[in-house]
Amino acid sequence: MPGSRVAKALYAVLLIPLVAAPAPAVTASARPTAHGPAASPASPKTPAPREAAATASPAIRPRAPGVRSLEIAVPAYVRANDGPLKDLTATAPAASVVVLNPNNGDSPFDAPWRARADALRRATAATGEKTKVLGYVHTDHGNRAAAAARASVDNYLKTPDGRLHVDGIFFDVVSRDCGPGNATRDHYAELRRYVEETMQAVDPAVPGLVVDNPGTAIADCYLEPGHRTADVFVTFEDTYAAYAGGGWLGGNVFDPVGGYRAGGELDPTGTAFWHLVHDVPDTGAMQATLRTAFDRGAGYAYATSAVMPNPWNTGPAWKFRAQTAYAATLG
Secondary structure (H helix, E strand, O other): OOOHHHHHHHHHHHHOOOOOOOOOOOOOOOOOOOOOOOOOOOOOOOOOHHHHHHOOOOOOOOOOOOOOOOEEEEEEOOOOOOHHHHHHHHOOOEOOEEEEOOOOOOOOOOHHHHHHHHHHHOOEEOOOOEOEEEEEEEOHHHOOOHHHHHHHHHHHHOOOOOOOOOOEEEEEOOOOOOOHHHHHHHHHHHHHHHHHHHHHHHOOOOOOEEEEOOOOOEEHHHHOOOOOOOOEEEEEEEEHHHHHOOOOOOOOEEEOOOEEEOOHHHOOOOOOEEEEEEOOOOHHHHHHHHHHHHHOOOOEEEEOOOOOOOOOOOOOOOOHHHHHHHHOOOO
């Protein structure tokens, strides 16, 4: 699995200093650091007995139109048959989304990977929907050539058997800024169109899911009608201490005049934002993290006890089911 080159691609974005200004610029990429001094975290609310008990017997609750819920979406940066992916395959209720990562999308999406993807896609989440599997593609803040990114997309979507084994693409190390004349935004919008058109050509029955991961609030130009770059945006990726304290910048989106805001007006489905939180100390903090994610407008979240330099290459100290079942009680 990933060596130093992969680790650099996955986490270079976490090493950029924390953005603290209330009205950020939109001309240079920025992302909170996981390593700088953190503000004192807020004390997590102790889960009530009713909430803790709810994890024992989750109900399958199909998502009602117009009603927000919280779903679990897991970046699983391990080999196809490693323990975390086996655990996720067997978890019920299942995670709603799982990201597969064969060497940042640059190793062949071969038979073992396709078999794992197929097994994951047969599972059912608490919403009553099947798990969606995404293929990982790195973008280097928009600096990676579009042709190279498309080649990684093809690795997942143009398989030897001519079938789709994934439901879309997870673009990582995404710039959060529009760029001069919205050029960076348009680069990502074109990548999204490529994913959608390629999937449509292979199997029109699969709607396709595209995720952009800047790991922090995204400029609202990325959600502009007609130019939207993804269905879902990871708008937080950092530690529990940062999430509970000063690392939360105040919203999922921002603009240069008004600063940060929740962004719910840009999210009619209630599923546009995804929060990833690592270094979570225990199950009580995990539940507090998921409640906070829901309160902050996220439709997807994942909390893990794993730590840097790669919190996504192992499972949490608790079972995945403790998280998928608890999330089903929110909303």
